[in-house]
Amino acid sequence: MHVTQRKNPALKFLSSSIYDTHILNFWAQKINPLWSMDQMLGRITKKEHVAKGMVSLTVECNKRMNYGVAGQHHPVIVEIAGRRLERTYSLTRLDATHVQLTFKTVSGGTVSTWLADMAQIGDIIEFGQPYGDMLCEGYPEKxxxxxxxxxxxxxxxxxxxxxxxxxxxxxxxxxxxxxxxxxxxxxxxxxxxxxxxxxxxxxxxxxxxxxxxxxxxxxxxxxxxxxxxxxxxxxxxxxxxxxxxxxxxxxxxxxxxxxxxxLSPIEITEEGTVTVTLKKSQKIFVIPKNRSILEALEEANERPVYGCRMGICNKCSCNKISGVTTNITNQAEHAEPGSPVRICVNSAKSDLVLDL
Known part of the structure; x- marks a missing residue:
């Protein structure tokens, strides 16, 4: 019994410090910036202009990288002035360890401007899991x-x-x-x-x-x-x-x-307000019909999870328990209860209950 009591504090220390992924990542990256227990990291090895306003970065990826399928998108996370910012880009796999990240510089775009003007050879960027189904692979059509x-x-x-x-x-x-x-x-x-x-x-x-x-x-x-x-x-x-x-x-x-x-949404002509009930948090908001649900909740100081804000990545998707929504990109209405809704590209046409 005495021996067991002596081991427990040691095991607790190991589990809370040495085996903590954040601590391991911190010390591993002191040796090699690409080493990580759980992060998909890449190091910029080449930078070139491929067209007016378009830049390509060649990036060497670590062993954690999930390259996905050609045509998919990856979240790209960079740290700028102490803030972690995420944007979505397509990657081209060049070989076993390198990808090409090509992007257009956007006026006022914080991430694209930083990547184009400030990012240097050797800088580290982080990737998220790939997503998207716009790809040739897996379809028989030739x-x-x-x-x-x-x-x-x-x-x-x-x-x-x-x-x-x-x-x-x-x-x-x-x-x-x-x-x-x-x-x-x-x-x-x-x-x-x-x-x-x-x-x-x-x-x-x-x-x-x-x-x-x-x-x-x-x-x-x-x-x-x-x-x-x-x-x-x-x-x-x-x-x-x-x-x-x-x-x-x-x-x-x-x-x-x-x-x-x-996102170039069709103008929303709906007027008035509706009530949105968030089931998990037990919060109720009155929001305008002429906003995306995400924007309306943000204006009410709620902070739902989101990603691309364009209806692609599905990070903002949640279960619509009841109510009618309108897709602001094509005006399609969805009234089926118990169905997923991407709140970044849908507005509320009636009172809603969301599983948020």
């Missing part, structure tokens, strides 16, 4: 149309790079249509040209909408070139207005997947 606008090219490039790297691109009839404002804003042009020569079934077009002889934006004529779409898979990424147009125009496709990297 006639594929890729639609990209602006930085929506990054998941498309990731998918194409992976297919080319594994030799699978030859098995696809792949067409990429890529919209930018000016030709110098088009990223990866040389690589697309190389692939078009290497793989005859891969074709691409770049549309510059604000250069001389401005190209038309996505419209019915771009659809007519494909005739019967019932055997095609269509992937679209860009601003939500572009994605909504693509969804309407290519509705006949056998498979349609899309993601919007900016």
């Amino acid at each position: 006639d594929v149309v890729l639609l990209a606008a602006g930085s929506g090219i990054t998941p498309m490039f990731s998918m194409l790079h992976q297919l080319a790297h594994t030799g699978q691109l030859a098995a696809y009839h792949m067409t990429l249509m890529y919209w930018v404002k000016h030709v110098d804003e088009a990223a990866f042009k040389d690589q697309f040209e190389t692939w078009s020569h290497q793989y005859p079934n891969f074709k691409y077009q770049i549309f510059c909408t604000q250069d001389e002889g401005a190209a038309a934006r996505l419209n019915e004529q771009h659809v007519e070139a494909y005739g019967d779409l019932h055997e095609h898979a269509v992937f679209a990424c860009g601003p939500s207005g572009f994605v909504n147009s693509a969804r309407d125009l290519f509705h006949a496709a056998r498979l349609f997947k899309s993601e919007a990297f900016t």
Whole structure:
């Protein structure tokens, strides 16, 4: 009994200090900044401008990295002035330990500006778990149309790079249509040209909408070139207005997947207020109908969990016990009880009970 009593304090000390992941990470990273018990970390090894306003970082990843599937998105976490900030980006896997992170610098964007202007070779960034289902892998369709606008090219490039790297691109009839404002804003042009020569079934077009002889934006004529779409898979990424147009125009496709990297909500004309009850916290709020539920709760000093704020990552998703919501990107109404709702892209049309 005496021996057991002497061991217990030692075991308690070990479990509360030596085996605490935060302490282990702290001391391990004194030796190697990439070492971690539980974090997916990367070290910037290269930085280059790939188009006007677009930067690519080559990042060496640690052994904890979950690379996901080409076309998915990763949360990227950086520390700026003592604050941990998270944004979502597509990654391209280059080899066994390196990824390419390509992003567009956004005016007033804290993270993109820091990555473009302040981040240095050797700096460490953290990744979250990948998510998203806009990917070629796992689908049988081999006639594929890729639609990209602006930085929506990054998941498309990731998918194409992976297919080319594994030799699978030859098995696809792949067409990429890529919209930018000016030709110098088009990223990866040389690589697309190389692939078009290497793989005859891969074709691409770049549309510059604000250069001389401005190209038309996505419209019915771009659809007519494909005739019967019932055997095609269509992937679209860009601003939500572009994605909504693509969804309407290519509705006949056998498979349609899309993601919007900016939220351009349809104007909410609903007036008045509703009551939102948060079941777990037993809080009740009166919120306006013309706001997303997330924004309305934040205005009421509530702090729900969220991620991308664009309806992609599902971090803000919760169970809607009762009530009617309206999707602010397409005006679709959802009245089914007991269904998930992403509060960043839905407004309340009636009184709600949420499992929050």
